[in-house]
Amino acid sequence: MNQIFEELRDSITTVIIAGALIVFLFTVYFVSMGTEIKASQPNDIITDKSLQTIETQKEKNPPTITSLDHTYTIDTTYQASDFATSSSDNGDIVALYINKAEDGENSIDLNDHTVTFSRPGTYRIRIVAIDSAGKKTSKKLHVVVNGNEVTQ
Secondary structure (H helix, E strand, O other), X not given: OHHHHHHHHHHHHHHHHHHHXXXXXXXXXXXXXXXXXXXXXXXXXXXXXXXXXXXXXXXXXXXEEEEOOOEEEOOOEEOHHHOEEEEOOOOOEEEEEEEEEEOOOOEOOXXXXXXXXXXOEEEEEEEEEEEOOOOEXXXXXXXXXXXXXXXX
């Protein structure tokens, strides 16, 4: 009887070791591909389609920022969309904001990512765009303020 239990224990141990080896090899294979797989539920099944979705998001390019050619006035508050537009592969921009503004010597205080020009000079503004996949890009714009008008 003891021999039967020992053989059963050895069989169960072999199955557990084989299962652990399969999980290990599966993990090594996907880590080597640079793909991270997360199941939202314990019983989720990873399919070719879900792997394709992961790869599509991984290969997606960051958004692009295109500056606008406008004239601006002093003492007016501007936000990022007044200076630039942004787009991504799927058109899913979730944030476009002014990250930094300076006149070459001093940083300009941003109020909720907006900027107000109070005096003539050349300003550098950094615009940031983020898409829903978390891809981020930034672009520096040079804005020249002459008298009561601002031109880009």
